[in-house]
Amino acid sequence: MLTTLLSFIVVLGVLVFLHELGHFALAKRAGVHVETFSLGFGPRLFGFKRGETDYRVCAIPLGGYVKMVGEDPTAEDADQQDSFAMKSVWARMKIVLAGPLMNLALPFLLMPMVYLLGIDQPRYLSEPAVVSWVVPDSPGREAGFLAGDTIRRIQGQEVSDWQSTLLQFAANVEKRLQVEVLRGNETVQIEFTPLPTGWGAPYTGLLQEMPPVVGALESGSPAQEAGLRAGDRITALNDDPITHWEQMSGIIRSHPDQSLRLTFQREEEARTVQITPAAVRLTEEGRLRKTFRALLEKLGVETRPETDAAAPVVGQIGVRYLTPTVVVKYGLWDSVKNGVVHIGEIVSLTFEVLGKLVTGNLSPKTLGGPIIIAKMTGDAARLGLASLLSFMALLSLQLGILNLLPIPVLDGGHVLFLSLEAALRKPVSLRVREIAQQAGFVLLIGFFLYISYNDVMRLIP
Numbered sequence: 001m002l003t004t005l006l007s008f009i010v011v012l013g014v015l016v017f018l019h020e021l022g023h024f025a026l027a028k029r030a031g032v033h034v035e036t037f038s039l040g041f042g043p044r045l046f047g048f049k050r051g052e053t054d055y056r057v058c059a060i061p062l063g064g065y066v067k068m069v070g071e072d073p074t075a076e077d078a079d080q081q082d083s084f085a086m087k088s089v090w091a092r093m094k095i096v097l098a099g100p101l102m103n104l105a106l107p108f109l110l111m112p113m114v115y116l117l118g119i120d121q122p123r124y125l126s127e128p129a130v131v132s133w134v135v136p137d138s139p140g141r142e143a144g145f146l147a148g149d150t151i152r153r154i155q156g157q158e159v160s161d162w163q164s165t166l167l168q169f170a171a172n173v174e175k176r177l178q179v180e181v182l183r184g185n186e187t188v189q190i191e192f193t194p195l196p197t198g199w200g201a202p203y204t205g206l207l208q209e210m211p212p213v214v215g216a217l218e219s220g221s222p223a224q225e226a227g228l229r230a231g232d233r234i235t236a237l238n239d240d241p242i243t244h245w246e247q248m249s250g251i252i253r254s255h256p257d258q259s260l261r262l263t264f265q266r267e268e269e270a271r272t273v274q275i276t277p278a279a280v281r282l283t284e285e286g287r288l289r290k291t292f293r294a295l296l297e298k299l300g301v302e303t304r305p306e307t308d309a310a311a312p313v314v315g316q317i318g319v320r321y322l323t324p325t326v327v328v329k330y331g332l333w334d335s336v337k338n339g340v341v342h343i344g345e346i347v348s349l350t351f352e353v354l355g356k357l358v359t360g361n362l363s364p365k366t367l368g369g370p371i372i373i374a375k376m377t378g379d380a381a382r383l384g385l386a387s388l389l390s391f392m393a394l395l396s397l398q399l400g401i402l403n404l405l406p407i408p409v410l411d412g413g414h415v416l417f418l419s420l421e422a423a424l425r426k427p428v429s430l431r432v433r434e435i436a437q438q439a440g441f442v443l444l445i446g447f448f449l450y451i452s453y454n455d456v457m458r459l460i461p
Contacts, residue, residue: 003378003381003382004374004375004377004378004379004381005374005378007377007378007380007381007388008373008374008377008378009061011377011388011391011392011395012061012062013039013061014392015103015106015392015395015396015399016039016040016063016064017039017064018102018103018106018396019064019099019100019102019103019399019403020037020038020039020064020065020066020099021102022098022099022100022101022102023066023095023096023098023099024037024066025098026094026095026098027066027068027084027095030087030091030094030095031081031082031087032068032069032070032082032083032084032087032095033052033068033069033070033080033082033083034052034053034066034067034068034069035052035053035054035067035068035069036053036054036056036065036066036067037053037054037055037056037066038055038056038057038058038064038065038066038067039056039057039058039061039064040057040058040059040060040061040062040063040064041058041059041060041062041063041064041065042058042059042060043058043059044056044057044058044059045057045058045059062370068083068084068095069082069083069084070083070084070085070086071084071085073085073427073430074430089418089421089422090422092418093415093418093419093422096411096414096415096418097411097415099403099411100399100400100401100403100404100411100412101400102400103396103397103399103400103403104396104397104400104401106392106393106396107339107343107346107393107394107396107397108339108340108343110339110389110390110392110393110396111335111338111339111340111342111343111389111390111393112332112335112336112338112339113335113389114335114339114386114389114390114393115329115330115334115335115338115339116329116330116332116335117329117385117386117389118327118328118329118386119327119328119329119386119390120325120326120327120328120386120387121325121326121327121328122323122324122325123323123324123325123326124162124208124209124323124324125161125162125163125166126161126162126163126326127161127162127208128150128160128161128162129150129151129159129161129162129164129165129208130148130149130150130151130208130209131145131146131147131148131149131150131151131181131206131207131208132147132148132207132208132209132210132244133147133207133210133244133246133247134146134147134205134206134207135205135206135207135246135250136205136250137205138203138204138205138206139192139193139194139195139203139204139205140192140204140205140206141205143179143190143191143192143193144190145181145190145192145205145206146183147244148183148184149181149182149183149188150181150182150183151165151179151180151181151206152180152181152182152187153179153180154168154169154172154177154178154179154180155168155172155177155178156178162208166202169194169202169204170194170202172194172202173194173195173196173202174193174194174195174196175193175194176191176192176193177191177192177193177194178190178191179191179192192204207244207246209244210244210245210246210321210323211233211244211245212233212234212235212242212243212244212245212247212248213231213232213233213234213245213321214228214229214230214231214232214233214234214264214319214320215230215319215320215321215322216230216319216320216322217229217230217318217319217320218318218319218320220318221278221316221317221318221319222275222276222277222278222316222317222318223275223317223318223319224318226262226273226274226275226317227271227273228264228273228319229266231266232264232265232266233264233265233266234248234262234263234264235263235264235265235270236261236262236263237251237252237260237261237262237263238251238260238261239261239263245321252277252315252316252317253277253314253315253316254314254315255277255315256277256278256279256280256313256314256315257276257277257278257279257315258276258277258315259274259275259276260274260275260276260277261273261274262274262275275317277315277316277317278315278316278317278318279313279314279315280313280314280315280316281312281313281314342390342393343393343397346393346394346397346398347397347401350397350398350401351401354401354405364447364450364451364454365454367451367454368451368454368455369448369451369452369454369455370452370455371452371455371456372455373395376391377391377395407440407443407444408433408436408437408439408440408441409437409440409441409444410440410444413436413437413440417433417436
């Protein structure tokens with residue numbers, strides 16, 4: 001609990017400090033009188049005054065602010081030469097944009113550091129691309145891949161491991177590829193088209209070795225009630241031999257609310273139990289949560305699909321596969337390159353989620369508030385510095401993007417009004433701005449309370 005609280009305060013403090021520092025630095029450069037630079041809201045705990053500015057830390061560590069003379073154009077000091085209101089539209093625009101841009105820039109420093117320090121990566125990525133399972137009705141199955149095939153070349157280019165193979169698939173989504181595989185002692189040519197899925201990852205249906213060994217169990221799940229433990233190897237379902245995790249998962253998914261005879265190996269002993277998969281509806285929200293899990297797997301983030309009456313029902317027994325990982329360190333150039341790629345993935349996912357929220361295809365219930373963010377920060381801190389920096393980069397990117405949304409009270413709302421002022425060659429009427437600010441404030445507070453309520457409900461068993 002203490003680790004979670006301290007890490008959350010430190011991470012949030014750094015992100016807020018950099019955000020407000022951006023506003024502060026550009027305001028000072030433009031000659032604006034800055035009265036207060038505050039980390040946190042509410043009563044002042046401590047601080048100092050230097051020059052014209054009071055630097056303070058306040059009691060509620062959920063944000064911060066920079067107070068400038070002339071932010072309120074109706075104030076008595078708004079007509080001073082060093083007031084915010086007296087500066088040009090472009091000068092004010094730069095001051096407003098500087099905060100979120102600082103948050104957007106921070107990950108470009110943090111993510112290369114993560115790869116330099118060493119990052120957990122799936123062990124199979126450095127192993128030869130031996131297909132261990134081909135998902136039924138997948139592009140790979142339709143193209144004629146078989147379990148045991150070793151992928152050797154794609155479009156005539158040699159691939160040495162799963163990582164180079166997946167990169168080739170990702171770079172050629174929806175393109176017809178010539179793939180050369182080694183099948184026993186025979187070389188076979190296969191024409192194959194990776195399909196897009198989620199936010200750009202290639203869907204092939206070709207899977208690496210994934211032994212059906214229980215990595216983790218959900219509390220109160222059918223698997224836990226049946227007596228399964230982490231480390232148990234599932235060997236059969238209804239007397240059908242099981243050799244791959246996806247094979248096991250497919251059978252379970254197709255038997256919701258139907259009893260299965262499950263055989264597993266625990267050390268030297270074979271045991272058999274009856275287990276009934278719970279019926280769960282898979283939704284678009286559930287798919288996006290799985291995307292988040294894939295992106296944040298190293299942080300130990302757990303997700304669950306939401307319900308939707310129109311979604312298909314599948315069976316689940318509450319077990320998770322834990323991919324064996326190794327810590328991989330990169331050189332400077334590869335760290336920068338991988339860091340930029342990782343940032344692109346986060347940005348793409350963030351905009352996909354925002355788009356689905358706006359169109360109503362994703363429920364706000366899937367979003368995490370301050371309690372969940374604090375928990376995730378603590379989980380990341382316990383996994384080590386690299387994981388904490390990676391999660392900080394994620395939060396910083398999302399803070400920067402969300403602050404640029406054209407919602408009054410947020411920086412993006414100010415940018416919107418300044419853009420209208422530049423286009424109309426006069427400020428938007430004070431009455432319109434006041435109404436918009438009040439509506440934006442009510443919307444923001446309501447949204448904050450809503451996601452905080454969801455956080456609390458998630459913590460209730």
